Amino acid sequence: MNTFDFIELEKRRQQNNIELIASENFVSENVMRAVGSCLTNKYAEGYPTDRYSGNKGRYYGGCEIVNGLEEYCCAKWREVFSTDYHVNVQPHAGSSANLAAYMSVLTPGDTILSMDLNNGGHLTHGSSVNFSGKLFNMVFYSVTPEGYIDYDDIEKKAAENKPKLILAGASAYSRIIDFERIGTIAKSCGAYFMVDMAHIAGLIAAGEHPSPFGIADIITTTTHKTLRGTRGGLIFCRPELAKKVDSAIFPGTQGGPLMHIIAGKAVTAEEACTPEFKEYIRQVVKNTKAMCDEFIKLGYDIVTGGTDNHLFLVDLTRTHPDLSGKDVQNELDRHGITLNKNCVPGEKRSPAKASGVRIGCAAMTTKGWKEEDAIQCARKIDEIIAGMEKELRRK
Numbered sequence: 001m002n003t004f005d006f007i008e009l010e011k012r013r014q015q016n017n018i019e020l021i022a023s024e025n026f027v028s029e030n031v032m033r034a035v036g037s038c039l040t041n042k043y044a045e046g047y048p049t050d051r052y053s054g055n056k057g058r059y060y061g062g063c064e065i066v067n068g069l070e071e072y073c074c075a076k077w078r079e080v081f082s083t084d085y086h087v088n089v090q091p092h093a094g095s096s097a098n099l100a101a102y103m104s105v106l107t108p109g110d111t112i113l114s115m116d117l118n119n120g121g122h123l124t125h126g127s128s129v130n131f132s133g134k135l136f137n138m139v140f141y142s143v144t145p146e147g148y149i150d151y152d153d154i155e156k157k158a159a160e161n162k163p164k165l166i167l168a169g170a171s172a173y174s175r176i177i178d179f180e181r182i183g184t185i186a187k188s189c190g191a192y193f194m195v196d197m198a199h200i201a202g203l204i205a206a207g208e209h210p211s212p213f214g215i216a217d218i219i220t221t222t223t224h225k226t227l228r229g230t231r232g233g234l235i236f237c238r239p240e241l242a243k244k245v246d247s248a249i250f251p252g253t254q255g256g257p258l259m260h261i262i263a264g265k266a267v268t269a270e271e272a273c274t275p276e277f278k279e280y281i282r283q284v285v286k287n288t289k290a291m292c293d294e295f296i297k298l299g300y301d302i303v304t305g306g307t308d309n310h311l312f313l314v315d316l317t318r319t320h321p322d323l324s325g326k327d328v329q330n331e332l333d334r335h336g337i338t339l340n341k342n343c344v345p346g347e348k349r350s351p352a353k354a355s356g357v358r359i360g361c362a363a364m365t366t367k368g369w370k371e372e373d374a375i376q377c378a379r380k381i382d383e384i385i386a387g388m389e390k391e392l393r394r395k
């Protein structure tokens with residue numbers, strides 16, 4: 001086996017499996033071309049001149065072409081979100097974007113108010129095993145017993161703890177996030193308001209989720225989930241924070257930008273500006289709702305009782321108390337259906353086992369799914385889970 005044998009095997013796995021991991025997608029041939037291009041050879045530490053930050057220059061010669069590319073990429077991303085916020089397209093990933101976003105306006109030891117991992121937040125939102133939890137004083141807001149963000153709790157904890165930054169955004173939250181409300185709370189306690197829109201960025205670009213632009217001070221995202229692009233991160237910020245954000249990326253937390261990935265991000269932005277992308281996102285939302293409704297019809301508990309976006313969480317606690325999320329994930333893997341286990345509100349199991357699964361339809365919608373395909377898949381998963389129950393009773 002050599003490298004290309006592994007790539008071929010993975011290609012076949014991706015072609016044959018049903019992919020329900022909410023953070024994955026399939027990129028276009030053009031994104032592949034850009035990220036596999038000669039731009040991988042170019043070092044370009046620094047920035048092209050930027051209209052907001054005034055940052056000038058690279059630390060290497062031969063950058064005249066990549067300067068144009070990076071400026072074009074920035075302009076395209078402003079177009080995607082119809083914004084005049086400053087954008088930095090250099091973060092290597094969502095996690096690097098979040099690290100730099102924090103470092104741009106905070107000092108280690110400052111307080112951040114966010115949603116914790118068990119309730120749907122991300123590792124970089126303050127988990128104790130992550131840099132965020134190690135560097136900052138984290139306070140977490142909760143979700144209601146039904147799984148909705150508890151906005152009253154945000155208000156209370158903001159007043160009590162006077163955080164320097166309030167963070168909205170999640171990895172496993174199926175409802176609209178009220179950015180207006182959290183932004184007002186942040187203003188009332190003098191905190192920066194940051195939104196990590198990694199999961200829902202495609203929906204925001206297509207107008208299927210309210211936008212945080214004009215409300216948040218700093219907005220981070222990945223480009224590879226619902227935006228359906230190359231792997232990577234972006235940071236948007238109010239123009240007055242541009243210099244702080246740019247220097248938090250370089251030289252603060254990264255070295256040379258990945259110019260082939262920046263080319264991939266530019267293609268991603270071009271695609272996200274098209275009417276076809278908006279239509280794709282509308283279909284993602286329809287498919288996810290159809291699949292979620294089918295699970296409800298089949299008797300399953302869904303966290304919050306439904307979905308407004310590209311994902312939902314099945315809570316197995318009441319209906320299948322003897323099956324963990326991990327058991328279901330493993331059994332579905334054997335049937336060529338890929339998803340991930342997920343904690344549910346009031347979780348009793350460890351995150352390694354969990355009592356729920358997270359299901360997303362962004363990737364399968366790219367493969368052409370319509371509502372009926374999503375419904376059939378829900379029935380198939382139900383059949384497999386019923387088989388697992390039968391097996392348990394036989395033991």
Ligand SMILES: Cc1ncc(COP(=O)(O)O)c(C=O)c1O
Binds near residue numbers: 098121196198
């Ligand atoms: C909300 C959120 N933020 C940040 C990230 C981190 O992105 P990356 O894996 O590119 O570091 C993720 C990844 O799943 C995420 O869900």
